[in-house]
Every structure is written in structure tokens, then in C-alpha cells.
Amino acid sequence: MAKTVLLIGTFDTKGEEFAFVRDQIEANGCSVLLMDIGVLEDPTIAPDISAEEVAQAGGSSLTSLRRQADRTEAFEVMTEGIKKMTPRLYEEGAFDGVLSLGGGSGTMMATAAMRELPLGVPKLMVSSVASGDISAYVDIKDLTFMYSVADIAGLNRLTRNILANAAGAICGMVQRQEVDQKDQPLVAATMFGVTTPCVTRVRGKLEDAGYEVVVFHATGTGGRTMELMIREGLVTGVADVTTTEWCDEVAGGFLSAGPDRLSAAGQAGIPQVVSCGALDMVNFFAPDTVPEKYRSRNLFNHTSTVTLMRTSPEECREIGKRIAGKLNQSTGPTALMIPLKGVSKIDNEGEAFFDPEADKALFDALQEHTNENILLKELNLHINDKEFADAIADQLLTFLNHQQTELNQE
Incomplete structure (x- = not known):
């Protein structure tokens, strides 16, 4: 059975270009479902889903939007409409990408509509803005962007090739061989380069025990994506080794995951083992992006485009308080593992961020503010010591095995 591509576009102003892409998709052996979101004029190609249907799903009508002639209102209504219709159509099996x-x-x-689709569904956006910062469009979903080079305004020797490539790309995505998924429970973990030895060993032990492990880079979007997967019920347990995104949230760095970080696992009641990975650093980009008020702080050039700032004792106290507050809300088994000899590769004796005073402020705050429902373990080890990684893995496996035993008894 032929796969189907949902083609979303303004068929009033770009009908020629969308018709070309439609024909290219069909030439590649796929079917096309056409959704019109143009409000200015009647479409120049016949849609399967009309702009009127989209407007109604967004809470208005095409007649009303044209009468008001308010660009902002039309944008909001049509966006709301495709955000509602797109995931519903996918759930009904109407399209594959x-x-x-x-x-x-x-x-x-x-892209607002694409972000409503589950991870793994092929999503391709050909855009004239793709060569710039596209983080607002992608957010934490697996969108693929292709730079259109020229504007989407007419067909010529350049745009025909680019649009034909886009049609081939989406057809390749939807027609690919199905991946043989392992039927194993999924564990999520968090990692930074400075905690890689720990997380790699934790992952190995969990995989040896029969779990599949997805490691998220704790760069703000990584933490948020992990929280999303937990909320969607895809995750059995969490090895949250690297909670560094809280440093950026507290001190104003560039890689914050927001105030909801460390919420999902606790709310879902799934087992989690949490540690202090990279809580010694706030992230900025090139040196000139460091705020003036921080220029005299202990800064470390991780790369030419990444500048790290050592967290102060005051910041560490606040970070510890916030992490403890999140963990205290957990409804499932939760452990906090504290590595007393350092929280990152560069928080070690002789390294750039070695600061026992700041670490002590962090650890004291965690101890002071964590309630009795949280299993708190202090280990006289560095976070990248093998024994510390083993302790994290063993504790999580204990939680998971106990949970499985309880499920078997029900």
C-alpha cells in the first residue's frame, strides 16, 4: 500500500509550487493529502482539506477571516486549526509523514502542527529561514529543515531542483524499512561531556540487565525532551546523572531546561536516581556572550564557542534547594546520589573548577532541604569513578526490580 504524505501550504499564493511538489511526490510512488491554510484568496489547486475546514477547527470561519482582514487573527486561527487537525488525522491513519x-x-x-505529532513521524520543512536560528520552530521535536535558498516564489532551475529533492526526501522517509524495535523497557539518562565516563558505565550496566537506554545531552532541549518522553509514558526509569541545566536556570546561562525540569518522573511515579552531574558550571557561548557582571568569575573555555562559568557557593545553595524541592514532590521511588569528591571532570583536584567550598554549599543544601521520602546517599567518590557509576546503576536496578515484583503480584 502506498504511503501518504500530508502536504500543508498556502495554496492561494504558492499553488504552483505546491502542485509541483505534489507531482514529484506522486512520481516517487507516494500518495498526497493536500491541506490548504491560505486565507487571502481561493486556492489555485484543489485541496483535500480546505482552508474553511482548518479555520473552523481553529474557532472561526474563512469568511470571517477575510472580512476582518486581520493578518494576526488569521495566523492565530489557522495555526490553531492545523494544530488540532494534524495529530487527529495522523491518529486516524490518514498520512505517514x-x-x-x-x-x-x-x-x-x-511547524506548529508538526510539533504536535509523535517523535519518529517524518516531518520536513522547506524554508527560506532554515539557514538561521530555527530553535523556535524545532523546539524539542524531530523536525528536519531544508534551506530553500531562494524564496518560495515561482519555479525556476534552482527551486525545481530543491523542491524535487524535498519531495524525494520525504518519500524516502515514509517509505523506509521499518526499524526492528527491541521489546525492552526504556530507561532515560542525562549526560554532559564532563560526566561521560559515569553515564557510559551506567548505561552499560543497565543494558546488561536487559534495559534499553536513551541518553539525553543536558543542553536545555535535551532535558526538556526527556521530560516529554516521560510524560508520554515511554520511560520505565530514569538515571538523571547530569542535572546541570539547573545551573543555567538559576544563574541565567544559555542551556536552561526551565523551571519544570525534574518534575515528570516524580509526577509519573517511576523510579529515578538523581545525581549532581556538572552542577559546577553555567553555560555561555563565545567569551563575549558572558554577561558583564560575570566577567571576573572563574571562566573556562571549553571550546571556542562554549564558555563555562564556575558556580559560586551562593548559586550552589540555591541550586541544591531547588533540586531538593522538585525531588520532594516525587510520588515514586527516588534516590539522590551525592559524589563528595567532585561533580564533573573539571571539578577535581588540580582542575579548573575544583572548589570544595562551592561543592559543600551544594551538598549541604541538598541534605538540608531533601525530605525523608528521598533516599539520600553520600559517597566519598568522584562522579566519574567507576564505583559511583555502579552505585547509581545498582540503585536504579533495585528500584526497577522491586517495582516489577510488585506488578507481578498484582
């Missing part, structure tokens, strides 16, 4: 073309507004609308 989605493609859109657009400039700034078209990209914002189409």
Missing part, C-alpha cells in the same frame, strides 16, 4: 514549504509565517504555522 508531513511536508511543507514556506517563509517566516508559513514556517511558523506548519
